[in-house]
Amino acid sequence: MKLMRNGFLLLALFGLYYLAPLEFRALWQPDESRYAEISREMVANGDWVVPHFFDLRYFEKPVAGYWINNLSQLIFGHTNFAVRFGAVFSITLTALLVYWLTLRIWRQRATALLASVIFLTSLLVYGVGSYAVLDPMIALWLTAAMCAYWLATEASTTAKKIAAWLLLGFACGMGFMTKGFLALAVPVIAILPWAIVQRRFKELVGFGGLAVVGAAIISAPWAIAIAQREPDFWRYFFWVEHIQRFAEENAQHKAPFWYYLPVLLCGCLPWLALLPGALRSGWRERRQSPGALYLLSWLVMPLLFFSIAKGKLPTYILPCFAPLAALMASEAVRLAAINGRALRVNGWINLVFGLACTLAVVGFLAPWGLAKHPDFAAHEQLKVGLAAVIFLSWAACGLVTLSAPSQRWPWAAFAPLALALLVGAAIPDRIRDAKQPQAFIREMKSQIAPSRFVLANNPGLASGLAWELRRSDILLYQQPGEVQYGLSYPDAKGKFIAEADFAGWLQQHRREGSVTLMLVRSRDNENTDAEVPKADASYRRGRLVIYHYAQTP
Incomplete structure (x- = not known):
């Protein structure tokens, strides 16, 4: 009976750690959205031999x-x-x-x-x-x-x-x-x-x-x-x-x-x-x-x-x-x-680690913290609270271990559980908007999807667009990044538009249909309006900005 109970407990823990959070955390770019899109293109094209990324060779x-x-x-x-x-x-x-x-x-x-x-x-x-x-x-x-x-x-x-x-x-x-x-x-x-x-x-x-x-x-x-x-x-x-x-x-x-x-x-x-x-x-x-x-x-x-x-x-x-x-x-x-001393030391390590991280979140990263540029904005008190809960839970597991180290040392396995379940909801907006554009893209999907041309200013952002829109014809703007090799092939002509060429390219191609340009702005230059032609509409979330250009006759 005890063996069966422990087996169910382990399966439940595995589900909480490795299955439950998967769908509810937004994809990170560039890694997760890249591998999502490469596999999507392979499945859609039926080509399981040559990897492609935005229809470009990706080796x-x-x-x-x-x-x-x-x-x-x-x-x-x-x-x-x-x-x-x-x-x-x-x-x-x-x-x-x-x-x-x-x-x-x-x-x-x-x-x-x-x-x-x-x-x-x-x-x-x-x-x-x-x-x-x-x-x-x-x-x-x-x-x-x-x-x-x-x-x-x-x-x-x-x-x-x-x-x-x-x-x-x-x-x-x-x-x-x-x-x-x-x-x-x-x-x-x-x-x-x-x-x-x-x-x-x-x-x-x-x-x-x-x-x-x-x-x-x-x-x-x-x-x-x-x-x-x-x-x-x-x-x-x-x-x-x-x-x-x-x-x-x-x-x-x-x-x-x-x-x-x-x-x-x-x-x-x-x-x-x-x-x-x-x-x-x-x-x-x-x-x-x-x-x-x-x-x-x-x-x-x-x-x-x-x-x-x-x-x-x-x-x-x-x-x-x-x-x-x-x-x-x-x-x-x-x-x-x-009853080795290291088991007690392990409890102390987890207790100190959890408390130190809690202090870092509340005392430095929170909007009222000592950091010059706190990661959490003034309206994100709930996220600060969730982050604190994550690390206080870690500390609590260490404290439980210390109460009886030789018997309760396996409680260390529970220490990262709150992290697994809550981290997706505790990520500050400034990090989410730079590294997890999925939510913004989904929100703007009805405005982006009808566009004849869709561009992004780095491959990570482009892969997020490609994954959400289920289209591989996203064009690269400003920087080719990791797909530079794929762009070197003759059949990739027109897949990359340099910043200096964008105005002329836009004037020509918006006659064929509407154009959407999505950018992630650098922290040092958050005003990009002056860098691109005046758009018919623009949408912003943090460092992300979308410019929409309607079709012209």
Whole structure:
């Protein structure tokens, strides 16, 4: 009965964390609206080989992540839930794999279940796993590769070993088709040190070819198809999206080597106090517990790899949290058995974190706060209250833990719950109007939709328009941004209008039909009326402005 009750509780928590909020949070641009629109265009056009964005070639990523999102949209329709469900589905499968591997290593169901709970409630995992990007998909395939190799090491027959190595190759191949060559590099980097320590290098060399075969079998059909359709894809994808992004001095998102240290620490909340002991135990048990060392290798080696790369984003280290969750679960079970001090420390961390964030919201970010430019406007007291509730709830979970640390330490799993349920309603208008234009676009849809031409001044805003209007013919104005490569093709002529050319373009094209121009204004220049020809009508919300030009004879 207790097991059934706990099972229902976990399912209810999963629904509250990962399903209930999906539809009711507006899409963020540029990421969520970009991936929503790319998949919408693939489904609408029936072309599942070549990704397009505004009908332009978009070669920043391969195709498998889009396939998951395509299926989600086919099943759940044109909804925010569908946009995000592909990420949730992937992170859920990853949690199940974490459960499986933890159970295989320590043979304790409680530890395995706890590992999945820690994984799903870690701040970085939740933040990325309920957000429509491709990182949850690559985390799934890398975790599958981690499990497949462990399965190969435990195989009792040659046939089972061959199947496990092929499965490893399939996982790497799907990862390759999701985010590129790093899905082939990371497993090698993670497995090689462990194989050398465990004297399995000869086996690695002997059976490694099977993984290559498995990866080739699953990825070759699409790789060949896109090379035939778009001969420049592999040159662009390899050189620009890998070499330039990760290694060159002008890499995108350039950051220092230590960048991921604070990301890791914050990402481990609300389980942060378990981190030092988990790392220490993984190293100390390396001889008597090869599984602990294996997990540690899958955590540390990819983390070093991403730290050495010039280009960095917080989402890149999401795959590291699968082995980390297993290590932290083992450490938590050990501490609970001995009433370890770290469980009390974890309660204090959550209490202090919640109170500090509440103080930051009420004392600095609120309209009466000390910040020179508070994020919340004078009319947003309710949103300030919701933000305070989010972090006070986090602090309350820490306080409950402190009342009996050895028994109530699992209450940390509830700490981010208010954040999951309320964050969409607590976002300040100034951030919403710049990064979540969906509500404004929906409100103005009847005015925008009849326009013959629709323009936006950045790809993120354009993708929001394309998604809401269900049309891919949005034109880019002022800055091409991430679609500059797609605009370089001859068949993309006319898709971009420079600011200096807009007046002449408008005079000519409004004879064919009405024109709508949507802009997001910079904070330094919130008066754009003087920069564009006088419109017949204009509509504003915060930094967003829509100009409508009626058709002329």
